[in-house]
Amino acid sequence: MVAGAEQTVAVIGLGSMGQGIAQSLLRAGFTVTGYDIDAQATARLAAAGGALAASPAAAAQGAGVVVVVVVTAAQTEAVLFGADGAAASMLPQGVILSSATMSPAEAGRLAAQADARNLHYLDAPISGGAARAATGGLTVMASGSEAAFDRAAPALAALAQKVYRLGAAPGIGAAFKIINQLLAGVHIAAACEAITLARRLDLDIAKVYEVITASAGNSWMFENRMPHVLAGDYTAHSAIDIFAKDLGIVSEIGRERRFPLPIAAGALQMFLMASAAGMGRDDDSSVARLIAQITGLDLPGVERPA
Amino acid sequence: MVAGAEQTVAVIGLGSMGQGIAQSLLRAGFTVTGYDIDAQATARLAAAGGALAASPAAAAQGAGVVVVVVVTAAQTEAVLFGADGAAASMLPQGVILSSATMSPAEAGRLAAQADARNLHYLDAPISGGAARAATGGLTVMASGSEAAFDRAAPALAALAQKVYRLGAAPGIGAAFKIINQLLAGVHIAAACEAITLARRLDLDIAKVYEVITASAGNSWMFENRMPHVLAGDYTAHSAIDIFAKDLGIVSEIGRERRFPLPIAAGALQMFLMASAAGMGRDDDSSVARLIAQITGLDLPGVERPA
Numbered sequence: 001m002v003a004g005a006e007q008t009v010a011v012i013g014l015g016s017m018g019q020g021i022a023q024s025l026l027r028a029g030f031t032v033t034g035y036d037i038d039a040q041a042t043a044r045l046a047a048a049g050g051a052l053a054a055s056p057a058a059a060a061q062g063a064g065v066v067v068v069v070v071v072t073a074a075q076t077e078a079v080l081f082g083a084d085g086a087a088a089s090m091l092p093q094g095v096i097l098s099s100a101t102m103s104p105a106e107a108g109r110l111a112a113q114a115d116a117r118n119l120h121y122l123d124a125p126i127s128g129g130a131a132r133a134a135t136g137g138l139t140v141m142a143s144g145s146e147a148a149f150d151r152a153a154p155a156l157a158a159l160a161q162k163v164y165r166l167g168a169a170p171g172i173g174a175a176f177k178i179i180n181q182l183l184a185g186v187h188i189a190a191a192c193e194a195i196t197l198a199r200r201l202d203l204d205i206a207k208v209y210e211v212i213t214a215s216a217g218n219s220w221m222f223e224n225r226m227p228h229v230l231a232g233d234y235t236a237h238s239a240i241d242i243f244a245k246d247l248g249i250v251s252e253i254g255r256e257r258r259f260p261l262p263i264a265a266g267a268l269q270m271f272l273m274a275s276a277a278g279m280g281r282d283d284d285s286s287v288a289r290l291i292a293q294i295t296g297l298d299l300p301g302v303e304r305p306a
Numbered sequence: 307m308v309a310g311a312e313q314t315v316a317v318i319g320l321g322s323m324g325q326g327i328a329q330s331l332l333r334a335g336f337t338v339t340g341y342d343i344d345a346q347a348t349a350r351l352a353a354a355g356g357a358l359a360a361s362p363a364a365a366a367q368g369a370g371v372v373v374v375v376v377v378t379a380a381q382t383e384a385v386l387f388g389a390d391g392a393a394a395s396m397l398p399q400g401v402i403l404s405s406a407t408m409s410p411a412e413a414g415r416l417a418a419q420a421d422a423r424n425l426h427y428l429d430a431p432i433s434g435g436a437a438r439a440a441t442g443g444l445t446v447m448a449s450g451s452e453a454a455f456d457r458a459a460p461a462l463a464a465l466a467q468k469v470y471r472l473g474a475a476p477g478i479g480a481a482f483k484i485i486n487q488l489l490a491g492v493h494i495a496a497a498c499e500a501i502t503l504a505r506r507l508d509l510d511i512a513k514v515y516e517v518i519t520a521s522a523g524n525s526w527m528f529e530n531r532m533p534h535v536l537a538g539d540y541t542a543h544s545a546i547d548i549f550a551k552d553l554g555i556v557s558e559i560g561r562e563r564r565f566p567l568p569i570a571a572g573a574l575q576m577f578l579m580a581s582a583a584g585m586g587r588d589d590d591s592s593v594a595r596l597i598a599q600i601t602g603l604d605l606p607g608v609e610r611p612a
Contacts, residue, residue, distance in 0.1 A: 203481055207470075211445075211482055215445055217486035263492070270569070291566075
């Protein structure tokens with residue numbers, strides 16, 4: 001890799017997370033080229049001063065760092081190693097920062113493909129949500145070689161507030177993210193169950209929010225998501241289908257390893273139910289809306305049968 | 307009630323919570339008489355300067371405030387209104403501060419019995435654990451009349467850092483506590499499931515604790531209970547059977563109100579499983595130990611079959 005090449009970054013995937021990452025990199029002085037299949041997403045980056053490309057390969061031309069912020073392992077593989085994939089046009093010894101939530105085994109397979117192409121691979125899932133992505137305040141749970149971390153360090157410093165170096169082997173970062181998503185998904189489902197039960201018991205749910213966030217029943221997700229339910233605003237910050245996918249990966253890992261995960265399995269069913277009811281692209285707090293619809297509960301923003 | 311009578315307090319039930327409450331009241335200058343069926347518990351209060359009584363009725367003699375810190379509604383009813391119960395010897399217009407977790411309906415029935423005896427009843431569940439009880443730092447989620455709150459105010463100020471006045475009707479305090487316990491119980495079960503899966507994936511679970519407590523997967527219970535699992539120390543701070551009981555009440559309310567609670571139901575089964583495996587009086591984080599035993603997982607403090 002040529003000197004300074006890590007200052008040229010491609011961001012593949014410009015959803016709410018990728019967009020924030022790209023703009024944080026721009027603010028920090030990186031040369032950023034973005035790619036997304038959605039024209040609206042690319043337009044937002046262009047307005048912020050980023051260059052646009054017509055394919056992952058074009059975006060990665062001359063880049064020392066490629067940040068992949070798509071949703072699945074299959075999408076990650078396609079944009080890196082498929083037709084017009086980024087890997088073919090990256091600089092030799094460039095580093096791939098792979099952020100989609102996936103199983104440790106999938107992260108290992110992608111890292112092996114990068115290795116075969118003389119590229120570095122950082123298994124680098126992210127946490128923190130769109131608001132923190134926009135301000136460069138993400139948490140990154142990463143594993144990879146020293147060389148990969150060194151080359152990615154300037155970009156990581158621009159997009160994350162906290163970078164955990166969790167080991168050398170690909171898959172460790174993915175595994176940490178899986179544990180986080182298990183908890184986060186269960187906590188959202190439990191929060192929705194609790195707030196709707198509170199409403200059913202005729203409690204003032206704004207007061208419930210105040211009391212619980214100051215009590216032992218609190219969780220990061222309860223505190224973060226329940227304002228959407230109180231406001232009856234189910235505009236997606238993070239969608240139901242993201243957790244249907246992530247808890248699906250959790251469940252699959254459990255089956256593969258013969259490890260029972262009954263609580264995560266129950267939460268997965270709630271996200272699948274909400275998705276089946278047509279809320280897949282709505283905010284993940286829609287589990288509360290689903291429960292309200294099923295039970296005929298009077299909850300803000302929820303239509304009831306006449 | 308005679309002037310200043312609220313300075314004389316009886317504490318019925320001297321377990322880890324009641325003991326801390328009694329000692330916090332003593333430190334604040336109250337005259338405190340305690341009662342417990344367990345001689346060891348009463349000895350601890352005596353060592354701290356509290357008076358002891360041979361029955362709830364004897365403890366409540368001349369008391370303007372009676373704090374009941376037993377485990378169930380049935381125990382609360384027995385120590386208040388049963389043979390040698392406290393209600394018979396309290397001062398007229400005295401206030402009962404009832405802290406056991408119970409259903410709103412049970413709180414209503416107890417309040418009606420107090421009312422019939424010319425006593426005030428505060429439906430006043432507590433949250434915060436033994437450590438906060440010892441320092442007078444509890445959270446109280448209470449409902450009751452203005453008169454009940456006024457009379458209990460000095461005692462509440464001594465035992466709690468935060469007192470929520472949630473309404474006039476008995477049952478509202480109980481309902482808030484039920485919502486808190488639903489979340490707390492689910493979070494413990496989920497934390498135990500996640501930390502054991504992390505171990506199964508060969509992650510460094512101390513590092514998992516560090517990363518999760520700084521991430522969106524965090525909960526108050528994960529942060530508070532998982533150190534017990536990391537240390538392999540299952541000495542009860544709060545026992546498995548407490549959550550088997552509290553989530554049992556949650557499930558019962560769900561059935562009564564025809565309100566589905568699938569996540570809470572799953573968590574309840576984990577506490578019942580741990581109780582069935584002989585861990586009922588051990589720390590509630592023993593759900594992790596149970597999972598480790600079932601799956602043959604190498605976890606601190608867990609015996610594995612040879």
